[in-house]
Amino acid sequence: MSTPASPAKRVNLRTPDVMAAVQAQVESHYRSEVVEKLRATGGTLTCDGLTVRLAKQFGFCYGVERAIDLAYAAAKVFTDRRLFILGEIIHNPEVNEQIAALGIRNLIPPHQQAEVEDLTAEDVVIVPAFGTDVKTLGRIKELGCQVVDTTCGDVMSVWKRVRQNASDDVTSIIHGKATHEETKATASRAVVAGKGHYLIVLTLADTDYVCAFIRREGDKAAFLERFRGAYSEGFDPTLHLRRVGVANQTTMMRGETEEVQRRIEAAIKDRDGAEKARESFRFFDTICGATQERQDALRDMLAAPMDLLIVVGGYNSSNTAHLAEMGEAKLPTYFIRNATRLESRARVTHFDQHAKREVTTEGWLPDRPLTVGITAGASCPNNLIEETILRLYELHGVGAERLRGA
Ligand code: SF4
Structure with missing residues (x-):
């Protein structure tokens, strides 16, 4: 049996310099001016007969923001070491692609790129926002790896x-x-x-x-x-x-x-x-505050009449799936991964939770004055919400420039 390596020294990633650089990079990847403006002005926008309403609470939660910040900080601080992650940092494919682009390799199937047993004490391992099981964490520590734990409180x-x-x-x-x-x-x-x-x-x-x-x-x-x-x-x-x-x-x-x-x-x-x-x-009630706030905000939004609802987020995101479930119970609801799924005015490709696959619906966006609700799960960045809003208006014949003016 191999002797366990000495525990890795604790490293503070959250220094002001590192966090300033992280903030700039994170904002360049996920921020949306359109969404921020819309939120600041009450969350409703009307242009050419199409009204978009944003839920009061949607998108990134504190736990997700912290996990992303720590992963980006690890990539800035440990520039001379190999970086790995125990699965997806959060349940959003676009965010996970950005994490992979930082050179962070995945240790867990189905997108596994390396084996835990090949790690050494020189390596850095990021634990995602959902945490990891006791056995895997114990093995990583036994190998002496530097652990960056982003598990949500x-x-x-x-x-x-x-x-x-x-x-x-x-x-x-x-x-x-x-x-x-x-x-x-x-x-x-x-x-x-x-x-x-x-x-x-x-x-x-x-x-x-x-x-x-x-x-x-x-x-x-x-x-x-x-x-x-x-x-x-x-x-x-x-x-x-x-x-x-x-x-x-x-x-x-x-x-x-x-x-x-x-x-x-x-x-x-x-x-x-x-x-x-x-x-x-x-x-013990252990539903997290962010999940609760997003469900409450959607419930409030659904109390007013709307023609349809778009829910944006990763299909394996549990909190997003529940938002879609709430919508489905009241009105036509389309759970989409990103704006590319709004293919045309006639056709949308969206996730069917019951069939557990994407399906296509024809004639989803009627050509008449409409009110469309939009919300997003705790793992969905604002830039994806912005792209969805812009695409929706584009399908309605309103270009991005005109919309920004509105
Ligand atoms: S959804 Fe809740 S538990 Fe999950 S990361 Fe966000 S705040 Fe934490």
């Missing part, structure tokens, strides 16, 4: 909760996607020193299945089959649903997370009685 608060569950021998029921990087990182912290278990539920149907088992037990093999890949090693539903704590991926839909908590609590109360349930059930 809101994600770390969830870790604190599930770690506490583990040390109290409480099973964490995590409302999230078992394949999402953040949920994988959280789940890895729900088991500490051989204590604790986790179970990941995604839908209310999953939740009801778990609730039925809590109330009456049932077929253990069928339970384990249904949740394959979404529970800790050795998890046994007959033993490990006695004391549970509900936590969630930070970017879930608030109403749904509350419903998951409510249903599990009701099942525990039915089984144990209200008094004992105080001991055997706990929950």
Whole structure:
């Protein structure tokens, strides 16, 4: 067995000089004057019968801004060292392309460019905003790599909760996607020193299945089959649903997370009685502030009449997908990666979350006075929103110059 390398020295990347240079570069990549002006003037623009309304809160959140700043700072400070990242820094393909252009190579499939086992103590490894699992981080540290940890503080608060569950021998029921990087990182912290278990539920149907088992037990093999890949090693539903704590991926839909908590609590109360349930059930609201603000702002915007909604962002972005889901429930909604998807007045290519692929819709932009809402997830930069607004007006026959004048 190889001897672990000495831990890397801490390096402060956030010096005034580095951050000034980072800010300039980040702004040149992601800033939009059009979006800033529109935001500053109330978020509504009308020109030639087309009204665009921007949600009050949209786009980059504090956690994403910090992660991008740190990655850019690492590229400025460690100019003589190899730079790697544990997956996508955030869920936006355009931002990830910029990160790759800084010479930062990916260690995680599906866009893997290097192997963790080939790293040396000279290398720098960036941990993305969603964090990483305990085992991978431990290996990187063992190799002595310089770690630049951009994990969002809101994600770390969830870790604190599930770690506490583990040390109290409480099973964490995590409302999230078992394949999402953040949920994988959280789940890895729900088991500490051989204590604790986790179970990941995604839908209310999953939740009801778990609730039925809590109330009456049932077929253990069928339970384990249904949740394959979404529970800790050795998890046994007959033993490990006695004391549970509900936590969630930070970017879930608030109403749904509350419903998951409510249903599990009701099942525990039915089984144990209200008094004992105080001991055997706990929950913490771990939806992050940025996700909440974007959902609230969209809810407000949807209260007024609009003809259609455009949601801009990466298709694997959970918080963006939830915004699209909210829109779909009320009006025609097009979830697009960027402005190139607005192909013509007749045709738009957009992500269908149910089919999990891009689809094409014809006749999406009627030729009459229209009000179009626009929002974007926490990982979407303003320049992509600007391009979407400009393209929309272009399809409506209003060029960029005239629009800037308006
Ligand atoms: S969406 Fe929330 S948890 Fe994720 S980076 Fe932004 S603030 Fe942090």
